[in-house]
Amino acid sequence: MRVVLAPDSFKGSATADEVVHALAAGLRRADRSIETVARPMADGGEGTLAAFLTATAGAVRHRLVVDGPAGPARASWVELPDRTGVVELAAVSGIELLAGSLRPWDAHTIGVGQAIAAALDQGVERLLVGIGSSASTDAGTGLLTALGARFLTAEGRPAAPGARGLRSVAAIDVSRLRELPVGGVSVLCDVQSPLVGEAGAARVFGPQKGFTDAECRRVDADLRMVATLISRALPAARPNAPGAGAAGGAGFALSAWGGVMQSGAAAVADRVGLVAALADADLVVTGEGRFDGQSARGKVAQFVRDAAAEAGVPVAVVAGQVSMDADTSGFAQVVSLTDLAGSGVDARRDPTRWLRRAGRVLAERLRP
Structure with missing residues (x-):
């Protein structure tokens, strides 16, 4: 399985690169056959x-x-x-x-x-x-x-x-x-x-x-x-x-x-070659610190979701926190670090640990 990792930074907690590496480590720990492709994203803000x-x-x-x-x-x-x-x-x-x-x-x-x-x-x-x-x-x-x-x-x-x-x-x-x-x-x-x-x-x-x-x-x-x-x-x-x-x-x-x-998001995606990376992907994973109602208004998660849909690739989102008003339609999987850690405080205290756990959770959910 080939998984493209295209998250935004988790503002104040982890850079997009750090998110990519932690998710990749979690995916590979759960399934060594998974190939990950790093495409860290940004939307004009931090990162x-x-x-x-x-x-x-x-x-x-x-x-x-x-x-x-x-x-x-x-x-x-x-x-x-x-x-x-x-x-x-x-x-x-x-x-x-x-x-x-x-x-x-x-x-x-x-x-x-x-x-x-x-x-x-x-x-x-x-x-x-x-x-x-x-x-x-x-x-x-x-x-x-x-x-x-x-x-x-x-x-x-x-x-x-x-x-x-x-x-x-x-x-x-x-x-x-x-x-x-x-x-x-x-x-x-x-x-x-x-x-x-x-x-x-x-x-x-x-x-x-x-x-x-x-x-x-x-x-x-x-x-x-x-x-x-x-x-x-x-x-x-x-x-x-x-x-x-x-x-x-x-x-x-x-x-x-x-x-x-x-x-x-479009400018960064063009620079990092996101669309080309999606061509032979089995899954794309995006994410951000807080996934909420604003996420569907020009931010990275929404852009990656739309690009993945056009390429016919399922997409998952991993977020530090998922709000009640978040639009999760179009996402095959949604993983909240807050839910995994038990609280937002614990998730922010050690985001790398919970991002690795999120990678493992995704790998387990993808098993036939």
Whole structure:
């Protein structure tokens, strides 16, 4: 039996590579005849850099120090042999960099812009920017600032970074905003939310950044005001476009700059050769840390399920936790590490152990 392993990372617990290796160990321990094929995935969020770096011969990691969401942070971007630069928001301005201490008003995306600027300085001809797992809700004003834009108060001073400064923005100067690379910018995005409104950046994702319900409503109003100003300065800005609300509005800012939204999972799948690997597979296993109602909306599990269905290959999902609202249709098997371990705490404490157990469980269920 040939099994393709194509999981996302289990955010904060295990990288996609670690998930692949643990599942493979469990499958082979249960049945030595099983052949595993590693295709670690990502959707633009955490693990995107690693996926491109692992899948591309000759890729180079460039290291730098950026202004992270909680101060200076060591970061990197990846240069591919075809002069494409890959920047991952999660690695430079991600919520995991806050180490559990949320900064809803002051976290920003300046580091993303600095990493993009570094790639441009290196002479890349195209950019891929993954924008999942953000720490901030700043409408991308931080990244645009790092690329040369100025967000000014009524007194002509620079507005404070992060959501805190949005309400004070009275004018925007884009005269020194850097130009896009000749091959353009693809924004790898896993959500379809607009910037503002009930389904927007603040109202949907604000609570996980640390805002109260009342603060979410206030920030939504501030985002709407800033979006109006940015739209006047940058005609490509579309606050209601799908993905504009991704990463606290970083999707809006990058598209206003001229970037084009693209499925992050599709871009990574193309790079790692997922479809080719499925051609003679007997099973594909995908997974993520939390499998819930959002998983069927452009994330890795849904993408792999659809690709497997097109190839006529059954698909299983392994997740740290499976929510009650998760859409499990189309999956031949669903395995929860929380169920195997007895609790989410125990599953997160030793994910490798329970991923190996999940591999063994799948192998046992596959026996005729």
